[in-house]
Amino acid sequence: MTAITPLPCQRHLFEIPDDVSYLDAAAWSPLPLVVREAGEAGLLVKSRPWTHPREAVPAQAERARTAAARLVGAATDDMAIVGSVSHAMATAAANLTVAPGGRVLRVADEFPSLRYAFDRLAAARGLIVEEVARPGDDDWTAALLAAIERPGAPPLAIATLTPSHWTDGGLIDLDRLAPAVHAAGAALVIDATQAAGAVPVDVGRWRPDFLAFPTYKWTLGPYALAFLYAAPHRQDGAPIEENNGNRPPASGARRYDRGELNDPVLLPMAATGLELVLSFEASAVAARLRHLTDRLEDGVAGLGLAAAPRHLRVPGVLGLRAPGGLSSGLLDRLREHGVYASERSGGLRLSPHVWADEGDIDRCIAALHRVL
Missing domain, CATH: 3.90.1150.10 (Aspartate Aminotransferase, domain 1)
Known part of the structure; x- marks a missing residue:
């Protein structure tokens, strides 16, 4: 090789x-100069709205959406623009239909945005939350595979996984885990916060039902903006907030877009950061x-x-x-x-x-x- x-x-x-x-990129990144400049230009749009037509801003949303889709190997129509990964996960949890008695599988000490929405779903639908303990040999992948395939365990309903443990970078190998989740007939939800922009991410390879990542860490963008990939068979659900932009005839993952979408500051910053990462x-x-x-x-x-x-x-x-x-x-x-x-x-x-x-x-x- x-x-x-x-x-x-x-x-x-x-x-x-x-x-x-x-x-400290895993916490949040500094802004590249070109991203800061994009934000400063966006501030002028809001400071002097009479000189910058609002009609030009939606194009920035599509520019950012397209770049986010390219980063994870998705189609542009499969990406929603949301406010945070917690927003994305709440949307995912609200659009998964599961039978009582199944398991929600995750690692121990998982980040809150990947826990809270699914804890609520488990309580509402009678699901069992199973947290895989930190393995003594640091092999999260083997521990998760053993949990997925454990004889006599309740059926797996949802696996909420990340490509690495957020606390220390412990590898969670989705190339091995995603096929096992699919073989179990479960939904796969991925938080790619600590992956997108740092390692290759490919929804075609992992085939998640939902995948999300923010822009303020490895993708070199602003705070308060994130993207949600929704698989084509998950795009006819209900957003957790209704607004003019995500109601019919909005189609594809745009159905889950956040309100106040057309931000003249955050969108060009996010797009510029994503395009910079894509240039690598x-x-x-x-x-x-x-x-x-x-x-x-x-x-x-x-x-x-x-x-x-x-x-x-x-x-x-x-x-x-x-x-x-x-x-x-x-x-x-x-x-x-x-x-x-x-x-x-x-x-x-x-x-x-x-x-x-x-x-x-x-x-x-x-x-x-x-x-x-």
Whole structure:
């Protein structure tokens, strides 16, 4: 197999100072300069509406919708524009018909936006919520496959999955899991928040009923905007909010579009960020992220920090745990050295993206050696 050449560092597209190592893409990304400029131009539309006809704004919605569809391998008509992933998941849950007694399957310590709507659905429809515990060997995929295929278990109704665990980047291999979910006759709902823009995402390969992702993390866009893919057989449902734009004759996934859709600021920002990400080859992005997180892991060897084996974690996130937990104030001490990261579920989460270079990684390694 031919090795994939990693994407070169794209720091020149951002305004990140040389002495800042921002390794927190899994929380939210800085805006590329062109995305910020798109937002500033959008602000002028709202500031001076007499000079910018509103009729021009809907084209920005379709531009963003088209780019989002390309990113996940979908048709444009299969994408809805929503306000958040929680909005998307509430829409998905409201449009799944399930029989009582079935299981809703997910991993333990799942992100709230993928839990709450399905907890409500389970309570209303008499479903059993099954959370797969964190495996001692870090192999989420094997643990989930065992749960799906467990003899004597109640029938699987819905699997709500992500391509990785949000806390530490533990791999949840949907290439193996999606066929097992389909074979069980269950619905598949995917939260691609920590995947879209960081690794290749393909709805044609996974065949989800619904898939969602926001724009403020790996796709380099604004807050308060997200996209929902709805499979063609899931496009005749009811939106969770009714507005002029998503009522008939609206067709396809547009049936689930949010209200106040035509935002002159967020839409061009999202479209610009998505188009920038699309200008990179997805596998090359993943190869760059793997190079950076592997360098991080090598550099902290001997500090008593444990990470999942490389083949069991995604390229862009390195989760580090200490036997007795992280020391108090660790994030603050890292910031004093110009390193920005997150703590999630008791672990240090480091998540570089296309702006990060080897200097950022080495600064983080040096800071961890000093503060630990």
